Amino acid sequence: MPSLFSEQDLRNALASVCYPGFRRDILSFGLVKEVAVDGNDVKVQLVLSTNEPAIPNILKKEIEAALKKVTGVSEVTVLIDIQAPVAAPATGPQGIPGVRHIIAIASGKGGVGKSTVAVNLAIALQQLGASVGLCDCDLYGPSVAFLCGTKERPKANEQDQIIPIEKHGIRLMSMGLLLEEGAPAVLRGPMVSRYIQQFLRQVAWGNLDYLLLDLPPGTGDIQLTLVQTVPLTGAVLVTTPQEVALLDVRKAAAMFQKTNVPLLGIVENMSYFLSPSDGVRHAIFGSEGGIQEALHLGIPLLGEIPLDIALRSSGDEGLPLVAQKKITPSSEVFQKVAEQLYSECNTY
Ligand SMILES: Nc1ncnc2c1ncn2[C@@H]1O[C@H](COP(=O)(O)OP(=O)(O)OP(=O)(O)O)[C@@H](O)[C@H]1O
Ligand SMILES: [Mg+2]
Numbered sequence: 001m002p003s004l005f006s007e008q009d010l011r012n013a014l015a016s017v018c019y020p021g022f023r024r025d026i027l028s029f030g031l032v033k034e035v036a037v038d039g040n041d042v043k044v045q046l047v048l049s050t051n052e053p054a055i056p057n058i059l060k061k062e063i064e065a066a067l068k069k070v071t072g073v074s075e076v077t078v079l080i081d082i083q084a085p086v087a088a089p090a091t092g093p094q095g096i097p098g099v100r101h102i103i104a105i106a107s108g109k110g111g112v113g114k115s116t117v118a119v120n121l122a123i124a125l126q127q128l129g130a131s132v133g134l135c136d137c138d139l140y141g142p143s144v145a146f147l148c149g150t151k152e153r154p155k156a157n158e159q160d161q162i163i164p165i166e167k168h169g170i171r172l173m174s175m176g177l178l179l180e181e182g183a184p185a186v187l188r189g190p191m192v193s194r195y196i197q198q199f200l201r202q203v204a205w206g207n208l209d210y211l212l213l214d215l216p217p218g219t220g221d222i223q224l225t226l227v228q229t230v231p232l233t234g235a236v237l238v239t240t241p242q243e244v245a246l247l248d249v250r251k252a253a254a255m256f257q258k259t260n261v262p263l264l265g266i267v268e269n270m271s272y273f274l275s276p277s278d279g280v281r282h283a284i285f286g287s288e289g290g291i292q293e294a295l296h297l298g299i300p301l302l303g304e305i306p307l308d309i310a311l312r313s314s315g316d317e318g319l320p321l322v323a324q325k326k327i328t329p330s331s332e333v334f335q336k337v338a339e340q341l342y343s344e345c346n347t348y
Pocket of ligand 1: 107109111112114115116143216217269270305306307308309311312315316
């Protein structure tokens with residue numbers, strides 16, 4: 001006998017169950033791996049990677065209650081698979097004392113919005129209550145200081161470490177703070193590695209929940225030095241939906257996979273333009289590139305940021321959109337991405 005309910009009814013019900021402590025639901029977090037229907041019985045499988053023992057039980061109860069409200073559903077079985085947290089390698093890269101998670105913000109192609117994402121995401125994580133640092137690893141084209149609106153010169157402490165600049169509630173370090181305005185960084189290969197190591201080890205980062213690394217585009221010396229120097233919790237890949245950006249993001253993904261850096265997800269930027277006059281979405285750089293690539297890599301699509309004049313001008317003014325605490329379509333995406341990273345990382 002056919003069921004009285006459709007799979008969509010079940011998905012709608014699951015979308016009403018939020019992950020404990022979050023406004024985000026379990027479906028959009030990508031935690032639901034399977035929904036199977038057998039007559040009027042429903043079986044749901046979840047994959048979690050949490051160390052908190054209470055969470056599976058809370059979710060189980062809430063899912064059962066939500067699904068039983070769907071007309072026609074009789075038995076509900078919830079299976080929860082707990083994945084082992086990823087451990088840092090025993091040898092090789094050494095952590096930074098006091099820093100819990102180091103996350104690289106990377107892309108293959110230039111100009112897709114890594115620095116914009118890194119800055120706004122760092123502030124969104126801080127607004128969730130985390131202590132956050134942002135290290136601009138783009139030595140040749142540093143933009144974090146500009147985007148955050150600071151020209152303050154870092155000072156050294158008694159241990160000869162550089163004290164990061166505090167701005168918008170986060171700690172910053174960038175070549176842009178060390179160079180005269182407009183001066184190019186003239187660095188050769190070995191110097192690049194040395195600077196990156198200094199930025200990570202000679203800066204007094206203090207205790208941080210998250211240290212975000214804004215990477216230059218591509219898969220060059222800087223990226224390789226990073227993965228060899230510090231154990232990364234993971235990498236967030238930024239791309240536009242355009243094929244030419246996706247081609248390059250695949251190369252960046254392959255580099256992280258080869259070096260055993262977990263891919264935390266994709267942020268698609270410049271996903272669409274919302275016409276202010278008629279509210280129509282225009283897919284300027286194509287559509288669905290991010291989700292297709294996320295599915296291909298088996299990682300979550302963390303968010304889709306629209307082309308947004310306010311986001312661009314906030315960068316030019318040095319007052320990041322998320323720091324302005326305005327609710328806009330793009331600031332909401334940054335908040336959601338931050339929430340997902342927060343929950344994903346707290347399981348490590
Ligand atoms: N969603 C968006 N809407 C409008 N403008 C954006 C958006 N995302 C980024 N920009 C603008 O695009 C430009 C490039 O962004 P950004 O510097 O963040 O890219 P990037 O990937 O870090 O570049 P690079 O590869 O040079 O480091 C900036 O002027 C930024 O303000
Ligand atoms: Mg950049």
